Structure formats: structure tokens, C-alpha cells
Amino acid sequence: MKQHLVLRVVAKMLIPPILLFALYVQFHGDFGPGGGFQAGVIFAAAFILYALVFGLETARRVVPDRLVHTAMAVGLLIFAGVGFAGLLLGGNYLNYSVLAENQKAGQHLGITLIEFGVGTTVVAVMITIFFAFAGRSARMSDEDW
Amino acid sequence: MILQHLPALQIVVPLVAAPICLLLRRGDLAWGLTLIVSWAALAIAVMLLHAVITGGVISYELGDWAPPWGIEYRIDAANAFVLLIVSGISAVVLPYARASVASEIEESKHSLFYTAYLLCLTGLLGVAITGDAFNLFVFLEITSLATYVLVAMGAGRDRRALTAAFTYLVMGTIGATFFVIGVGLLYMVTGTLNMADLALRIADLGDNRTVLVAFAFLVVGLGLKLALFPLHLWLPNAYAYAPSVVSVFIAATSTKVAVYALLRFLFTIFGLEFSVEALTLTYVFLPLAIAGMFAASTVAIFQVDIKRMLAYSSVAQLGYMVLGVSFGNVTGLTATILHLFNHALIKGGLFMALGCVVYRCGSASIDEMRGLGRQMPLTMAAFVIGGLSLIGIPLTVGFISKWYLILGALEAGWWPVAVLIVATSLLAVLYIGRVVEVAYLQPAPEGRVVTEAPRSMLIPMWVLIVANIYFGIDASLTTSVAGTAARALIGGTP
Numbered sequence: 001m002k003q004h005l006v007l008r009v010v011a012k013m014l015i016p017p018i019l020l021f022a023l024y025v026q027f028h029g030d031f032g033p034g035g036g037f038q039a040g041v042i043f044a045a046a047f048i049l050y051a052l053v054f055g056l057e058t059a060r061r062v063v064p065d066r067l068v069h070t071a072m073a074v075g076l077l078i079f080a081g082v083g084f085a086g087l088l089l090g091g092n093y094l095n096y097s098v099l100a101e102n103q104k105a106g107q108h109l110g111i112t113l114i115e116f117g118v119g120t121t122v123v124a125v126m127i128t129i130f131f132a133f134a135g136r137s138a139r140m141s142d143e144d145w
Numbered sequence: 146m147i148l149q150h151l152p153a154l155q156i157v158v159p160l161v162a163a164p165i166c167l168l169l170r171r172g173d174l175a176w177g178l179t180l181i182v183s184w185a186a187l188a189i190a191v192m193l194l195h196a197v198i199t200g201g202v203i204s205y206e207l208g209d210w211a212p213p214w215g216i217e218y219r220i221d222a223a224n225a226f227v228l229l230i231v232s233g234i235s236a237v238v239l240p241y242a243r244a245s246v247a248s249e250i251e252e253s254k255h256s257l258f259y260t261a262y263l264l265c266l267t268g269l270l271g272v273a274i275t276g277d278a279f280n281l282f283v284f285l286e287i288t289s290l291a292t293y294v295l296v297a298m299g300a301g302r303d304r305r306a307l308t309a310a311f312t313y314l315v316m317g318t319i320g321a322t323f324f325v326i327g328v329g330l331l332y333m334v335t336g337t338l339n340m341a342d343l344a345l346r347i348a349d350l351g352d353n354r355t356v357l358v359a360f361a362f363l364v365v366g367l368g369l370k371l372a373l374f375p376l377h378l379w380l381p382n383a384y385a386y387a388p389s390v391v392s393v394f395i396a397a398t399s400t401k402v403a404v405y406a407l408l409r410f411l412f413t414i415f416g417l418e419f420s421v422e423a424l425t426l427t428y429v430f431l432p433l434a435i436a437g438m439f440a441a442s443t444v445a446i447f448q449v450d451i452k453r454m455l456a457y458s459s460v461a462q463l464g465y466m467v468l469g470v471s472f473g474n475v476t477g478l479t480a481t482i483l484h485l486f487n488h489a490l491i492k493g494g495l496f497m498a499l500g501c502v503v504y505r506c507g508s509a510s511i512d513e514m515r516g517l518g519r520q521m522p523l524t525m526a527a528f529v530i531g532g533l534s535l536i537g538i539p540l541t542v543g544f545i546s547k548w549y550l551i552l553g554a555l556e557a558g559w560w561p562v563a564v565l566i567v568a569t570s571l572l573a574v575l576y577i578g579r580v581v582e583v584a585y586l587q588p589a590p591e592g593r594v595v596t597e598a599p600r601s602m603l604i605p606m607w608v609l610i611v612a613n614i615y616f617g618i619d620a621s622l623t624t625s626v627a628g629t630a631a632r633a634l635i636g637g638t639p
Contacts, residue, residue, distance in 0.1 A: 073164030093153035
């Protein structure tokens with residue numbers, strides 16, 4: 001896409017606000033509409049736009065597969081880890097109230113961490129799905145079926 | 146403290162192990178972790194079953210949100226038994242998996258394989274343990290998505306695994322959609338998703354058209370998931386082309402869990418008093434079950450790929466389970482629950498034997514079985530015993546299942562059905578006998594020299610085969626648990 005100057009400039013201008021908006025949706029999710037799923041998809045959209053305009057290989061250098069795979073696992077571990085923290089602090093699994101000194105602070109902290117875990121995994125999964133489809137090699141030959 | 150949190154740990158331990166497997170990257174480490182987790186899950190399931198039998202129903206409130214608002218894990222004898230089946234099979238399959246997976250799936254995908262396997266295990270256990278209708282849907286989807294991946298991994302051996310996985314994906318998604326529409330309609334009229342609460346509110350509603358529609362959607366959705374004839378078309382290819390370990394695991398567990406979910410909806414949520422339930426059992430389930438038993442068994446006789454043959458046989462066996470349900474009495478339901486367990490042992494053992502054949506010969510076609518009785522004596526002996534159990538010869542678990550099924554039929558006053566049950570067993574004699582004939586009476590193909598499968602595969606296989614005989618001779622444990630489970634489902638009080 002070297003010849004598409006307008007696209008490249010506009011993409012460069014758009015990507016930072018997209019990332020910022022994703023973070024807003026992520027961390028405002030406990031007060032208003034939003035949360036980890038939506039934020040994750042928006043965040044990943046920035047990388048997908050980058051990959052569309054600047055090429056898959058460049059995008060893969062920005063977010064290496066290894067990093068994406070790790071993020072996928074870490075997000076789920078954050079989620080499960082918060083659950084275990086509630087369990088170890090004397091509540092049932094996923095009880096947030098026991099995470100801080102009072103119930104309100106605990107619920108707030110719990111849902112923020114959980115949504116962060118969800119967001120991390122969703123970003124990684126979205127990017128992985130895009131890379132997997134975009135990076136597919138040539139069509140299978142008829143003999144392979 | 147640990148004891149009190151067992152219901153959560155049952156699900157969370159395999160769930161947490163899955164991303165760790167992904168991080169480990171090395172196949173052997175991932176296998177080790179999966180093995181430990183499976184055994185831990187089995188230990189938890191045994192403790193839960195013991196606690197339920199001695200102390201009654203266990204309720205666990207996730208996040209300390211009281212039901213019906215929060216998600217409740219509710220364990221009675223029925224789902225404790227299903228948890229035991231799933232985790233037990235997983236615990237036996239894992240030692241077997243190492244050699245089989247190494248030979249059928251490329252090295253770089255091993256950690257991904259075990260990640261998907263653990264997610265599948267998590268989902269199956271979750272469907273069994275949860276007392277929340279929507280949570281059940283979520284776990285059903287976790288299971289299904291993981292299974293699509295696992296089936297597709299068979300592409301290393303046979304590219305047709307990809308189309309099999311895709312068909313399964315389409316059919317499974319339709320099933321899941323129907324299911325969630327049904328749950329949505331129930332939520333619309335009752336405002337609750339907790340199963341116990343749903344049961345109370347549906348009983349209060351009386352005749353309500355929305356509930357009827359929900360019932361229809363749920364039955365069709367779960368029918369697809371459990372491969373009720375004629376909604377079974379995804380199953381034969383998925384089982385035949387999946388990696389051997391996956392065939393063993395999903396044949397022994399995943400449709401069983403869907404049968405359990407159907408039982409839960411039919412008997413706990415709607416209840417026998419529900420207006421169309423008795424009609425559905427008699428005029429939908431009974432004919433479909435019998436048609437499935439005959440059609441699938443007949444098709445099985447003509448299969449060239451023996452894995453595919455066993456897959457069709459599974460469809461027929463699911464017909465037996467649905468038949469037990471259709472009687473609408475405790476004995477029939479006991480037979481169904483008993484057969485969940487017994488069929489897991491039978492098909493687990495048989496698919497393991499075929500996994501050994503695939504490991505040595507590269508395929509499980511009938512031509513490949515020629516002369517295997519002499520070249521792989523232990524494997525083929527296991528296949529014969531498993532086959533006898535499938536047919537229902539006395540002293541095997543298959544006999545116990547059929548015995549209870551026939552008792553249930555007679556109790557319902559349907560003696561012709563009892564005759565049909567015996568008749569389909571004869572079809573099983575034909576398709577098992579065909580393999581035995583080829584394996585023992587025909588010479589091995591020129592120049593093929595194969596030896597017995599490695600010990601790590603033989604021992605788990607024989608554990609299941611011996612269990613087939615053990616629980617066939619001393620069925621007091623399984624029948625008493627299944628009876629308790631059936632009464633818990635049908636009678637309300639365990």
C-alpha cells in the first residue's frame with residue numbers, strides 16, 4: 001500500500017485515538033456501558049487497521065505471535081486468579097467483596113481486574129484470528145482432500 | 146476449607162490449567178500438567194459423589210451471590226455421577242494420550258492440543274455441575290468449540306477431519322442456537338435462569354404457549370447436541386476422523402453430558418406433569434430412539450472404516466439412552482443413567498483398541514484389521530471383550546444396561562419394545578462379528594509386520610476393559626447410584 005499516502009496518513013492519525021477510546025471503554029466499563037469484550041475488540045481493531053494498511057509482516061513485528069499467545073493465556077489467568085484471591089481471603093470463588101477492606105471497594109476492584117483480564121484475552125484472540133486468516137497460505141490442492 | 150470449595154475447584158482447576166498449558170509450549174510438560182489435573186479432577190469428583198450420597202444435595206454460590214440471582218452450582222446424585230464419568234474417563238485417557246498424540250499430531254501443536262483438551266474437559270464438567278440454565282449454555286459452547294478444534298486436529302492423519310469438524314461446527318452451532326433461544330424464552334416468561342427456580346415458576350404458569358415453544362426449542366437443540374436420530378449426521382465423521390484420543394474422549398463423554406442436560410431439562414425443570422412432556426416422550430422420543438437403534442446399527446454393519454462403524458454404533462447406543470428416557474418411569478431412567486456410565490466404559494475401551502490399531506497400522510479400515518488377532522493379540526482381545534459388552538452378553542456392563550432397559554419397558558407395559566431391544570443386539574453381533582472374523586480368521590496382508598501397541602496404551606485400555614467386566618459382575622455400586630440419581634431427577638426427593 002506504498003502508493004496510498006492518504007490511507008497511510010489517516011491510519012496513523014486514527015490508531016492512537018482508537019487505542020485511547022478502547023482504554024476508556026475498558027476502564028469506564030464499571031460506571032457506564034463498556035467492559036472488557038467491547039474494549040478488547042476496539043483495541044484489536046487498531047492493530048488490524050495497522051496490519052491492513054502497513055502489511056501483515058510489519059504488524060507481526062509490532063505484536064509478535066509469541067506475545068499475543070502469552071497475552072491470551074495471561075488474561076484468563078488474571079480472571080481465574082481474582083477468583084482464587086476471593087477464595088483464599090475467605091469468600092466463595094469469585095467473591096470480590098473480600099478483596100478490599102469494605103464490600104464496595106472490593107466489588108469495584110474485583111470487577112475492574114476481571115474486566116482487565118477479559119479485555120487482555122479478547123485483544124489477543126481477535127488479533128490471532130485476524131493473523132490466522134490473513135496469513136493463510138495458498139489454497140489447498142485438490143489432491144490433498 | 147478446601148472441602149467446602151470442591152464444586153468450584155472441580156471446574157476451575159482444569160480451566161486454569163488450560164492457559165498454563167498454552168504458556169508451557171512444550172508438549173511433554175503440557176501432557177504432564179493435563180495428566181495431573183485430570184487425576185485431581187477425578188479425586189474431586191469422587192469426593193463430591195461421596196458427599197452427595199452421604200449428605201444430600203450440595204449447593205455452591207459463585208461469588209456468594211445467593212440463587213436465584215447468582216450462579217449456583219447444584220450437585221445431586223445425577224450430576225455427581227456424570228462428573229465421575231467425565232473425569233474418570235479423562236483420567237484413564239491421559240496416560241494413553243501421550244504415545245497416541247505423539248504419533249498422530251505434529252510436535253508443534255501438542256501444547257495447543259492439551260489446551261483445547263483441558264477446555265473441553267472444563268466445559269463437560271461445567272455442564273454437569275451447574276444449576277443455572279444459561280451457565281449451562283456457556284459451558285456447552287466451551288465444550289463444543291474445544292471439540293471442533295480437537296476434531297480438526299485429526300487433519301494430520303486425514304484431511305477429511307477438516308470437513309468433519311466444519312460440519313460439526315455448523316450443526317453444533319444450530320443446536321446451541323436452538324438451546325439458547327429456548328432458554329431465552331423461558332427467561333422471558335419466568336424472569337429467572339436458576340433451574341430450581343425455573344421449575345417452580347413453570348409449574349405455577351400452567352398452560353403457556355411461550356413455555357411450549359421454549360420446550361420445543363430446547364428438545365431440538367439438545368437433540369442435536371446429543372446426536373438423537375435423525376439429528377446425528379455430524380457425529381460419524383467427527384468421531385471417525387478425529388485423533389484417536391479425541392475419539393475415545395468425546396465418544397465416552399460429550400454426548401453423555403448432552404443426555405444429562407436433556408434429563409435435567411425434562412425432569413427437573415419441566416417435570417413429568419408438564420402438559421406435553423408425556424406426549425413428547427411417547428410420540429417423539431420412543432419412535433426416534435427405536436428408529437435410531439435400527440437405522441444406525443444397520444448402517445454400522447456396512448462401514449469400511451471401523452472407527453466410523455463404532456461412531457454409528459454410538460448413535461444406536463444413544464437411541465437406547467433416549468429409549469430409557471421415553472418410558473417415563475424410574476426404572477427406565479435408571480437404565481439411561483446406568484448406560485451413560487456403561488457405554489462410556491464400552492466405547493472408551495473399543496475406541497482405545499482402535500487407537501492402538503491406528504498407532505501401529507496407520508488406519509482403522511477393515512482391510513487393515515486382517516490377521517491382527519495374531520499380530521496384536523492383546524489389542525484385539527480387548528476389542529472382542531468390549532464388543533461382547535456392546536452386544537450385551539451376561540457378565541459385562543452392556544448386559545446390565547439392557548437388563549434394566551428391558552425391565553423399564555416391561556414396567557411401562559411396552560413388551561414389543563423389549564423384543565426390539567433384543568433384536569438390535571443381534572445387529573450389534575453382526576457388526577462386531579465382522580471385525581472379529583476378519584481379525585482372527587483371515588491372514589495378515591503380505592509383508593505387514595506389526596507388533597503390539599506400547600504398554601502406555603495397553604494398560605489404560607485394559608483398565609477400561611476390566612472395568613467392563615467388573616461392573617458387569619458386581620453392578621451393585623453403579624445401579625444403586627444410578628437408581629438414586631433417577632429418583633433424584635424424577636421424584637424430586639433423592
